[in-house]
Amino acid sequence: MDFRYKRIVFLTGAGISAESGVRTFRDSSGLWENHKVEEVASPSGFQKDPVLVWKFYSLRRLQAAEAKPNKAHATLANLLHDLEKSHSKATLITQNVDTLHERAYGALPDKNFLDIHGTLSRSRCTKCSKVYSDRWAYFDATGKSVDIHADDLWSNASLTCLLTTPKRNANGIPLSPCCTEQLRPDIVWFGERPQGVEKAVEELTRCDLFVAIGTSGNVQPASNFAAVARKAGAHTVCINLESPENAGAFHEHLLGTAGDKLPEFLKKI
Numbered sequence: 001m002d003f004r005y006k007r008i009v010f011l012t013g014a015g016i017s018a019e020s021g022v023r024t025f026r027d028s029s030g031l032w033e034n035h036k037v038e039e040v041a042s043p044s045g046f047q048k049d050p051v052l053v054w055k056f057y058s059l060r061r062l063q064a065a066e067a068k069p070n071k072a073h074a075t076l077a078n079l080l081h082d083l084e085k086s087h088s089k090a091t092l093i094t095q096n097v098d099t100l101h102e103r104a105y106g107a108l109p110d111k112n113f114l115d116i117h118g119t120l121s122r123s124r125c126t127k128c129s130k131v132y133s134d135r136w137a138y139f140d141a142t143g144k145s146v147d148i149h150a151d152d153l154w155s156n157a158s159l160t161c162l163l164t165t166p167k168r169n170a171n172g173i174p175l176s177p178c179c180t181e182q183l184r185p186d187i188v189w190f191g192e193r194p195q196g197v198e199k200a201v202e203e204l205t206r207c208d209l210f211v212a213i214g215t216s217g218n219v220q221p222a223s224n225f226a227a228v229a230r231k232a233g234a235h236t237v238c239i240n241l242e243s244p245e246n247a248g249a250f251h252e253h254l255l256g257t258a259g260d261k262l263p264e265f266l267k268k269i
Ligand SMILES: [Zn+2]
Pocket: 125, 126, 127, 128, 129, 130, 176, 178, 179, 180, 181
């Protein structure tokens, strides 16, 4: 199988997961599950109350585990598998932390997959930044912390499949095997730098097709990616329910759900 484009970069945002029922959490008053954003999603919030932050992310992990990849995730995953067998190369950059791309793909697309806002399926040592995959720290309904393997959780979201309990501090916060320091979710919080942006920009400046799916175009640095790719000579395409804030950076606009528009568009590449 051969493709018209040789280097393709996909960027996905919350819109691709909306059809899977992934909630964005923030209500009209700007609160996340009744918490201020800085209490549950900032380094200072974690320092102040790590138990609250872990409880909040336990809930997010549960809700992500209950969501299923949708048609758009599946279409993109199939295309990535096809591209691997072709002379073209694809990079998938996502702003989502919900793990739905990995699950649709069947594994991690590895070096060509950049989750620039982190992911719910990893934890990180607060001392040396070593990252741990697939070990999910949870608090159950009684506030007791429990450990669950992500694969088990995806097949059984009822919190019944407990694995071994790693070390914890007096508050029940899981401690890293490397430094015996607190683990934190490997999520990019407010005030932190997105991950892998240099690699993303490198791909953007070399691509000949850039496709943004379900992004509102108002979150930096991803909102600049279309302009970077376009300046480098790429054809730029936007698939979204409505025109994004950075609409001027795109040659082509496909308005509609990702589940409808993505398969249609991919037939042409
Ligand atoms: Zn460490």
